[in-house]
Amino acid sequence: MAEISSWYHTREEIEKNSPSRLDGINFKEETFQRWSYTSFLQELGQRLNSPQRSIATAIVLCQRFFTRQSLAKNDPKIVATICMFIAGKVEGYPRPACDVLVVSYKVLYNIKPLKDVFERLKVTVLTGEKLVLSTLGCDLDIEHPYPLVMDWIKKSVKAEDFRRLCQAAFNFVNNTLRTSLCLQFRPCQIAAASIYLGLSMCKMKLPCDGDKAWFQEFGITKRQLAEICDQTLDLYVQDFVIPRGDCKQIKIDETRSSQALQGHQDDKVNCQT
Template sequence: MAPRLSLANPLVTADQLETTPSGRDGVDPALEQQLRCTGCDLIQAAGILLGLPQVAMATAQVLVQRFYYVSSFTKFALRDTIMGALFLACKIEESPRKVKDIINVFDYVIKKKQDLPIIPLESFSPLFYDMKNGLTVAELQILKRLAFNVQVQLPYALLVNYLQCLGLTQHPRIPQMSWNYLNDGLRTNIYVSYQPPIIACAALFLAARQCQVKLPDQPPWWTVFDSDLRDLVNIAGHILSLYHTQPPPDIPLTLPELEEYQSEILKAHPPGAI
């Protein structure tokens, strides 16, 4: 029998979620989550300045999440990976951008996040060449380590369909709130843990709860879209958790910065200290 073509997203296993390559290399789970969140924030900021469609930015963020479940932050610098992921996503979503433009925009958003002086990056400076090399290598590593499986199915179109089915397209808050939850969820692991229909249902579920809008329950509306209530609640919890903590501005973006950052943490909290 010929193999069936599947457009489903590849998902990580429970073991991969529990024990990541970075965790095995000594990166604290809280720091790893902050690194993922920061990387996705920077991609979103850079994508907006580059005038990219949301699908391109979202694809890049999902690729970064996938990449760091098969690779370690201690071996692949976050700065390089997010540039390489966005460059690759631009090609996947047929919205190509020049390497020079991507580098300059990321240099700007990184300096702004770290509250550094915004000095234009010289095209022939050592930093420019370092970032260019990092971007090029990162794109190849993403392709290699993901086995060229860079297909990303996103839940945006599904959300629009679900809103139409439930008669919510004209609601003053739910459509935009649901869309925002889908965007915010990119900073969590939900896009590598659940398929798009469930993520779309979860965003709608959370928005309806926040707006105190009762949706059909005879039968429960989510069952019509092949979703499970436990999954919706779990995804909603992951999204809401983002709003309680924000990554610090000094999150390390390069390998030397990460090594120094972890060294400072170790000095402040040595093993066995009370």
Template sequence: MFPGEDRWYFSREEIENNSPSRADGIDLEEETRLRKYYCSFVKDLASRFNLKPATVATAMVLCHRFFLRQSHAKNDKWIIATVCLFIAAKVESTPLNLKTLIVTSNEILYTKVIAAAEQKQEVYERYKELMLSGEKLVLSTLNFDLTVDLPYDILIKAMQKYILDETTQAEFPSIAWKFVQDSFWTTLCLQYQPRHIAAGAFFFAAKHIKMDIQSNAESWCRHFDTTLHQLNDFRLQMGELYRKKKPIPTSTTGSIGETSNSGDVVQQPVPTDNPASSQGASSSAADGSVQDMEGVERDSPDREARDNQEDSRVRDPAAETSGD
């Protein structure tokens, strides 16, 4: 029996049409970009700590699940991504030091090194309560269900069983592994169980290196307990991921947040040069709405520019197969 049979799976239409972000005026195209933003940030942040792929994937899944139930308009993507990585690191038994995580997150967002000990302490004190409040919100939103079943072991066992040719063994694993990792940039993990993701990556990799799929399709489908319809849908959605290279705007609100009266982690822009300069200011009105603040930057253009670069990097190696 494969794990994860009855949790956290919805149709693509349910995910896209029932998103809380729609009620706040965020359309599907914009939400898709926002998902790429926080996935890129999770990947960048995790790389600073040399975290294993399972921790990165778990953090991305937690982010996707959170925004199934919460609106992007009311919750800062950067702080939610940081919180989800913090939680995922605990889940995967690779815990992170909260102070170091907060400082590193700020360094990435504002493209500057925070070297002095007193500056690190200042940043930590400013955002510690925000992180802890964000953690409570994420946990309550997910109903404390932190079980994330991943496709890696399923894919490895399939490769051990079916990839016997030496030439294929040299190419196949890295390509299939990349397709699995890239799939977490989409909502496929909310639509399909781990075995289906593993199957999609397996078939996609086989097509990429021109293996004999027709002769093996039946036995492979039986192994993964999947259907050709599911495989084609995986291929379609991955193709969409690899083909989309639209410019990313730099005017999107976001950077760091604070907890509103409604319990949402709302967006609160802060200056990039001196995080303490806006201390004491509030971004939430009595009704929990977000108020603009004068004299501060509303986002990190460098962060968004790097996200755009990440969009292009994620394309390989599937570009050769996505249009077939």
């Protein structure tokens, strides 16, 4: 339990006391690098035809690595490539290191690596795998919000709304991976916030269960729910991200909804009948 707890940090610890910060990398640069290597992993995984769970595992492993190692001393794209290689084995979708390397190079440079370049990269990745595993303490058991989201939606909404709400909530889960939320909150808490945002996106009514708020079963408070929602939506207004058409309006509406969580009585969040 102690090892599991050690992976979770406060937002202040991540933003002010990370190894990268201590090495002189400012918050904005680290935030950009996080967005960059997580986006890289998403594309790499898709080109490898890896399932989303395997991609998500690679991203979480990479994020955890950089809570203990500095961006100033480790190439994030090399570390990300190693994490994808490891994640494939962890999740039961292993790919040969050669395949991962070649596709990784194509994602970065749009060409195949020359033989001598490939051989150097192969040595770097296979050697680097030991550093990544050592840094992570060989703790590779990663939980994800996806099954929690699916189970809750399946039992809570009409069958005709299942697919639409699942897709919206899953999209928000994927978006949280571009932030440091997986380092701050547990999968069940991220699942609750992603469902909340998905419900709002789909303009679906939030359920009521007497005096009990629906999100309580996820072990999350109103304040935590608001914080996760706000940090997820903040991703769309980063100056290195091109916002999509309706994201700005979603942020305005959801920020107001999140703020309203703080003062709502009887632990009910926008509960409609």
